[in-house]
Amino acid sequence: MQDNKNILVVGGAGFIGSHTTLALRDAGYNVTIYDNFSTGHEDACFGASTIRGELSDQALLTQVLRDQDIDCVVHFAALIEAGQSVIDPYAFFQNNVAATLSLLKAMRAADVSKLVFSSTAAVYGNQDRDLLSEDLPKLPVNPYGDSKLMVETMLKTAANAYGLTSIALRYFNAAGADPEGRTGERHDPETHLIPLLIQAALGQRDKFMIFGTDYDTPDGTCIRDYIHVSDLASGHVAAVEHVLGQTDGSFDGINLGTGKGHSVRDVVDTVKRVSGRDFLVEECPRRAGDPAKLVADARRAQGVLNWQAERSDLETIVEDAWRFFSARAQLPARN
Numbered sequence: 182m183q184d185n186k187n188i189l190v191v192g193g194a195g196f197i198g199s200h201t202t203l204a205l206r207d208a209g210y211n212v213t214i215y216d217n218f219s220t221g222h223e224d225a226c227f228g229a230s231t232i233r234g235e236l237s238d239q240a241l242l243t244q245v246l247r248d249q250d251i252d253c254v255v256h257f258a259a260l261i262e263a264g265q266s267v268i269d270p271y272a273f274f275q276n277n278v279a280a281t282l283s284l285l286k287a288m289r290a291a292d293v294s295k296l297v298f299s300s301t302a303a304v305y306g307n308q309d310r311d312l313l314s315e316d317l318p319k320l321p322v323n324p325y326g327d328s329k330l331m332v333e334t335m336l337k338t339a340a341n342a343y344g345l346t347s348i349a350l351r352y353f354n355a356a357g358a359d360p361e362g363r364t365g366e367r368h369d370p371e372t373h374l375i376p377l378l379i380q381a382a383l384g385q386r387d388k389f390m391i392f393g394t395d396y397d398t399p400d401g402t403c404i405r406d407y408i409h410v411s412d413l414a415s416g417h418v419a420a421v422e423h424v425l426g427q428t429d430g431s432f433d434g435i436n437l438g439t440g441k442g443h444s445v446r447d448v449v450d451t452v453k454r455v456s457g458r459d460f461l462v463e464e465c466p467r468r469a470g471d472p473a474k475l476v477a478d479a480r481r482a483q484g485v486l487n488w489q490a491e492r493s494d495l496e497t498i499v500e501d502a503w504r505f506f507s508a509r510a511q512l513p514a515r516n
């Protein structure tokens with residue numbers, strides 16, 4: 182148990198942040214959430230002390246870091262949709278890069294030197310190999326991946342210059358929901374594969390569209406490595422413990438994935454099977470900015486963090502997400 186360590190979870194009201202907040206509290210940390218609630222939800226903060234603020238507000242962040250006596254920051258706040266980043270890249274560079282620099286400067290001013298950062302598999306782009314290991318050249322194919330790689334570069338330079346100790350967790354495709362149903366994926370508008378399929382199965386959408394059936398993959402659709410959000414949460418707890426135990430400034434980039442890939446068609450079939458419902462599936466042109474295949478080499482996380490995915494077989498991910506979405510479908514409409 183980590184008594185007395187204070188963690189600031191920036192973007193803690195969002196999908197992965199809310200699950201990580203629960204896991205950090207279960208591990209004995211004191212959590213403060215900092216969020217502008219642009220995509221997060223107040224009822225996903227679970228009574229943690231919450232501050233409404235912008236990632237770009239360096240003065241407020243410096244004050245919060247000092248007042249709360251923060252030992253480590255976990256930074257989730259970002260725009261997250263790769264496809265949208267092709268349409269409006271400046272928004273991604275502003276929110277994901279420029280605003281993150283404000284956070285890093287606030288940490289320096291407040292003398293907080295430990296950080297766990299949400300990076301992404303999108304930094305790898307298209308590579309000619311089955312599994313993506315951390316040492317590969319980074320070749321993002323969309324501005325979202327570029328924006329995350331820029332932050333990784335800032336963290337690497339800050340290790341030498343200012344003694345910042347950080348880990349960039351490069352997660353693959355986050356999915357699923359808290360097994361106890363306390364929180365789940367609530368992006369609005371939703372663009373992610375599994376929630377969209379479940380909404381189609383629940384009759385909340387009239388059809389599901391496959392973006393691209395002409396990729397160089399066995400069934401022509403994109404392949405991704407789906408990782409349960411509860412596994413991501415435990416990966417963050419392990420990363421926080423790791424950086425808190427380090428003394429000198431350092432940077433590390435570590436994959437959080439399973440090492441198994443599933444095509445879009447595999448996921449469609451799994452959602453139909455788990456839900457027991459059929460729905461219309463339409464084949465459409467590719468979505469701009471989608472790499473054909475992203476599957477993790479997940480060994481380094483095991484070696485460095487003693488972490489591996491426990492709940493991430495596709496069936497379990499879809500079952501947990503299905504339970505969460507079905508329960509919410511029973512609730513009265515909210516505005």
Ligand SMILES: NC(=O)c1ccc[n+]([C@@H]2O[C@H](COP(=O)([O-])OP(=O)(O)OC[C@H]3O[C@@H](n4cnc5c(N)ncnc54)[C@H](O)[C@@H]3O)[C@@H](O)[C@H]2O)c1
Nearest residue numbers: 192194195196197217218219220221236257258259299355
């Ligand atoms: N969802 C995935 O599959 C996935 C995969 C890889 C990496 N990531 C990364 O993980 C992180 C979290 O993703 P998520 O799916 O939980 O997204 P999310 O949109 O649910 O959560 C993001 C949170 O950050 C907050 N936020 C955004 N911009 C902010 C700002 N300028 N100031 C303050 N708060 C702000 C939002 O209100 C929200 O609570 C992101 O950095 C994303 O890039 C996500």
Ligand SMILES: O=c1ccn([C@@H]2O[C@H](COP(=O)(O)OP(=O)(O)O[C@H]3O[C@H](CO)[C@@H](O)[C@H](O)[C@H]3O)[C@@H](O)[C@H]2O)c(=O)[nH]1
Nearest residue numbers: 261262263301302303353354372373374390391392403471
């Ligand atoms: O209606 C849809 C939605 C998605 N897809 C496909 O499903 C796959 C997964 O798409 P999506 O769920 O949107 O996730 P990604 O675009 O792979 O990006 C997610 O996963 C990345 C890591 O791999 C993260 O960095 C991003 O933040 C996160 O949005 C892709 O091939 C999409 O083309 C469809 O075919 N139809």
